Amino acid sequence: MAHHRVTENTESRVRGQWRRWMMYVLLALGLACGVDRGAVEKPLLVGVAANAAPALEEIARLWEQRGGVAVTMTAGSTGLLARQIREGAAIDVFVSADEGFVDALIGEGVLDGHTRAVYAVGRLALAGGELDGAKTSPEDIAAALRQARRIAIANPETAPYGRAAREAMEKLGVWNEIESRLVFGQDVGQALQYAKTGNVDLAFAPASLLVDSELRSLAIPANLHAPIRQALAVRAENPSIHAAPFAAFIGSDEAKAILARRGYDFDTAKAP
């Protein structure tokens, strides 16, 4: 009899422990399923090219001060964001560094062509700790590039500023010579970071990211590469109702003043 009771106790204890584990698992599953549910009105999600992220953050803060809905931003290279949007990422407004990617997505029906606008024209710069800021002629730039042991650029395949950097080096006639010394960053932010940490001698970066940087830099003449016409557009499929107003706000005079301070030019030929 006594023996029987002992087994029963052991069994019930084991059962209790098992039940506790089962509870943890169910709790976890519940969380897993519940994560996306019951979402209140979601903040506006803006996919922004890395070069424009600081400017867009300022613009978003201003927009929120004016009573606009909260803005969440995901920054990355234009190519990467374009792929994510194509795959269905819930990005409401795509603030790219390039027209080509935006037009391709409009062609596929992923972005709304009516909302397309060129909000800024980007300027390329060269940055580096030991750069001589006084020497700005194309010959000087070519010489600085030849001397550098390592040069960072954003991946030309996915980042328009990387592509512009390659074009500039080709036009300067140094591409073949220094190609093997290039380090490719995922996006312009990473390329610039390599220079800031001293891991490369020079980095091609957007002028916009160098405005409040202590790193020395010089502007790359605009005629050395095709203009970096930065386009934006709103998602075609049920975007947030705040998406189009926010996109329009980026084209407002207030927002333009922020962009100008960050070193962007503007499209003189009226954008469609």
Add this chain to the structure above:
Amino acid sequence: MSVLDLLAGVDWRPIGLTLRVAVAATGLSVVIGSLLGYALSTFHFPGRRWAMAAVMLPLVLPPTVLGYYLLVLIGRRGPIGELWMAVFGGPLVFTTNAAIIAASVSAIPIVARQLAAAFASTDSEVLEAARIDGAGAARLFLSVYLPLMRPALGAATTIAFARCVGDFGATLMVAGSIPGETQTASIAIYELMNAGRDGEAFVLVLIVSMISLAVLAFAGGPEFKRPPR
């Protein structure tokens, strides 16, 4: 900048999100991993060796390969992605749920392996006795196997949790880096480093390290306990 300024400037959302994703991913991997471990140790079928290897594969594959497979499966045009769209009306990729799946994929083999070994070492006489008493397969699994399995399950769960906290590559590929939604601590650290915000990155690095260390210390298995005299 003082330490307080630094702490005030840190975006804490990645930490909360990481814990939420890790808990859910652990649950998912424990359920799938135990079933796989049970199947692999109980059923003997031709090609079992290869099935075992396939289950273990995520442990050794590069994160990019995992990310690729996941995108093919749960992407908009993938079979699971399409099914998800049909049921829930929205895409699965680049959502918190995609981050949960990505994190769980590498944890499933950890659980499956640990439990397969534990299932295999279960005393066959106990099972025989239960069977003679009329227990069916489901009853055997729930009332005999799993209670015996508790230590293994506990260890597998904790290691799986630690693994889920640390996932990076596959998560970045299928979930992206959306603040508050898919930007887990490991991804936030990467972004902060790229943006030159090393101080904030450092805070997150410390927190993730402490979480992982604590998890391992509290449940790292018998070898972590005091050695016998």
